[in-house]
Amino acid sequence: MAGNTFGNIFKLTTFGESHGPALGGVIDGCPSGLTIDFDSIESEMNRRKPGQSAIVTQRKEPDSVTFYSGIFEGKTTGTPIGFLIHNTDQKSKDYSHIKDSYRPSHADYVYDKKYGHRDYRGGGRSSARETACRVVAGAIAKQILSDIKITAFVSSVGDIKIDKHYSKLDFSEIEKNPVRCADPNTAASMEKLIKEIRKEGDTVGGVVSCVIENTPIGLGEPVFDKLHADLGKAMLSINAVKGFEFGSGFEGTKLKGSQHNDSFKADGKTKTNNSGGIQGGISNGMDIYFNVGFKPVATIMKAQQTIDSKNNVVEMKGKGRHDPCVVPRAVPIVEAMAALVLVDFYLINRTIKL
Numbered sequence: 494m495a496g497n498t499f500g501n502i503f504k505l506t507t508f509g510e511s512h513g514p515a516l517g518g519v520i521d522g523c524p525s526g527l528t529i530d531f532d533s534i535e536s537e538m539n540r541r542k543p544g545q546s547a548i549v550t551q552r553k554e555p556d557s558v559t560f561y562s563g564i565f566e567g568k569t570t571g572t573p574i575g576f577l578i579h580n581t582d583q584k585s586k587d588y589s590h591i592k593d594s595y596r597p598s599h600a601d602y603v604y605d606k607k608y609g610h611r612d613y614r615g616g617g618r619s620s621a622r623e624t625a626c627r628v629v630a631g632a633i634a635k636q637i638l639s640d641i642k643i644t645a646f647v648s649s650v651g652d653i654k655i656d657k658h659y660s661k662l663d664f665s666e667i668e669k670n671p672v673r674c675a676d677p678n679t680a681a682s683m684e685k686l687i688k689e690i691r692k693e694g695d696t697v698g699g700v701v702s703c704v705i706e707n708t709p710i711g712l713g714e715p716v717f718d719k720l721h722a723d724l725g726k727a728m729l730s731i732n733a734v735k736g737f738e739f740g741s742g743f744e745g746t747k748l749k750g751s752q753h754n755d756s757f758k759a760d761g762k763t764k765t766n767n768s769g770g771i772q773g774g775i776s777n778g779m780d781i782y783f784n785v786g787f788k789p790v791a792t793i794m795k796a797q798q799t800i801d802s803k804n805n806v807v808e809m810k811g812k813g814r815h816d817p818c819v820v821p822r823a824v825p826i827v828e829a830m831a832a833l834v835l836v837d838f839y840l841i842n843r844t845i846k847l
C-alpha cells in the first residue's frame with residue numbers, strides 16, 4: 494500500500510489499523526527547538542476521540558499518545574518524532590459478519606479486490622482511527638503556526654444548516670455543544686436530528702466549515718502546488734469526504750465578474766473576499782475559508798443487500814459501535830489537515846526566502 498505519507502518538508506507518515514495493537518506516526522522535518530505543549534495535543538485528541546458524547550460511536554478509547562523520539566526535555570530535537578496511540582477497546586467479533594462480505598459504500602470490496610487480503614476488523618486501515626495520527630501531527634503543526642488561527646465547526650447536518658456568514662458567528666460556542674456547531678440554536682436541532690437518525694439505525698452526512706485567520710501573504714506555490722489544491726487534497730484524503738469548496742465555491746459560479754471581483758482597498762486588503770483568501774494559489778492575507786462535505790457513513794444498522802466474496806447476493810445488517818454522523822468528530826481532523834498544509838508551505842518559504 495503506497496501513499497501513507499503527507500507533506501513535503503513537514504512530513505507525516507502514519508501506520509496502523511483499527512483493531513491492531515496500536516496506530517502510530519513519524520513526523521519528519523519538524524524544526525528543532527519547538528517547546529511542545531503536550532496538553533494542547535491531548536485536548537485536540539479529546540475532541541476527536543470516540544465515546545466523547547451520546548451522538549458519536551460508543552467505542553471507548555482514551556487515545557493517549559506516547560512519544561518515542563524527536564523530543565527531549567520538552568523540546569523538539571529536529572530528529573524524527575515517533576509516536577504511538579494504543580488501541581484499547583477493540584471488539585473484533587463485531588466484524589465477523591464482514592469477513593467474507595462487503596459493506597455497501599465502505600472500503601471492504603475495493604481493499605479485497607486490490608490487495609487480496611485485508612484486515613476486516615473495524616475496517617482495518619480504512620478506519621477513521623487512522624486520523625488520530627493526523628490530529629497529533631496537526632497539533633504540533635499548530636504550535637509552529639502559533640500566530641495563525643484555524644477554526645473549524647459544523648455548519649450543516651442533513652438539511653439543517655447555519656444560515657449566517659461566519660463573521661456573524663461566535664466561535665466560542667463551538668465547543669459548548671456536542672455537535673460542534675457555531676450557532677447554539679442550530680446545534681440543538683442538529684443534535685435532535687442525529688439522535689433520531691441513530692434510533693432509526695441510520696446515518697446522516699454534514700458539512701464542516703473552516704476559517705483560517707491571520708494568514709501571512711505568500712503561502713502556496715503557484716503551479717501544481719497551489720494552496721487551495723493542497724488544501725483540497727488534504728480534505729479529500731479524510732475518510733467519508735465527498736466535497737471541497739473554498740471561497741465563493743460553487744455558488745460563486747452564478748455571479749458575474751463585476752459582482753465576484755474582490756476590489757482592493759488602499760492597504761492591500763480587499764472589500765469582499767470571494768477569493769477565500771487565495772489568489773493564483775497563494776494566500777493574500779485575507780481569511781481563508783472553505784467547506785468540507787461528509788457523506789452519511791456506510792455502516793447502518795438496517796438490513797441491506799450486498800455480495801460476499803464469492804459474489805453471492807446476501808443480506809447484511811450492521812453490528813458494533815459506529816458514528817451516526819461523523820462531522821462532530823471530523824472538526825479537529827479538518828483543522829489538523831489544514832495545519833499540516835499551512836506548516837509545509839510556511840517551511841518551504843523559509844527555505845527559499847532570505
Ligand SMILES: Cc1cc2nc3c(=O)[nH]c(=O)nc-3n(C[C@H](O)[C@H](O)[C@H](O)COP(=O)(O)O)c2cc1C
Pocket residue numbers: 550598599600616619620621624731732733734788790791792814815816817819822823826
Ligand atoms: C471521524 C470519522 C468517523 C467515522 N466513523 C465511521 C463509522 O463509525 N462507520 C463507518 O462505516 N464509517 C465511518 N467513517 C467513514 C469511513 O472511514 C469511510 O467511509 C470508509 O473508509 C470509506 O471511505 P470513503 O467513504 O472515503 O470512500 C468515519 C469517518 C470519520 C471521518
